[in-house]
Amino acid sequence: MTHHLHFIGDDFVLPILMLLVALQEEFTVRLEATPTTGYVWGLKEPYPDGIQLLGSGYEEEAASDGRPGSSGIQLFRLKALKKGEYTLQFDLKRPWEMEAIDVRMVTVKVN
Numbered sequence: 780m781t782h783h784l785h786f787i788g789d790d791f792v793l794p795i796l797m798l799l800v801a802l803q804e805e806f807t808v809r810l811e812a813t814p815t816t817g818y819v820w821g822l823k824e825p826y827p828d829g830i831q832l833l834g835s836g837y838e839e840e841a842a843s844d845g846r847p848g849s850s851g852i853q854l855f856r857l858k859a860l861k862k863g864e865y866t867l868q869f870d871l872k873r874p875w876e877m878e879a880i881d882v883r884m885v886t887v888k889v890n
């Protein structure tokens with residue numbers, strides 16, 4: 780079973796969410812994004828040793844025409860390598876800037 784964790788808009792009250800996954804299981808974190816503005820999500824390094832980043836990508840909304848401000852979903856595919864509890868930090872910023880304008884934390888518990 781693949782888990783998908785969605786952060787869409789400001790629907791979440793808690794700044795840290797927990798995801799339970801099995802050992803060697805793949806899971807996806809999906810974050811609302813507007814890369815046409817220059818802001819993209821990044822998984823803060825170093826990555827926890829029990830989690831592997833398999834890849835990332837972007838899905839445009841069907842109605843999007845690529846204009847500045849058009850939104851979509853940025854996704855991160857990950858895999859649980861070791862049992863334990865790990866915290867992933869996703870920062871929203873422009874690649875040339877040091878400070879993030881938003882941060883999302885995900886705690887992953889691997890059984």
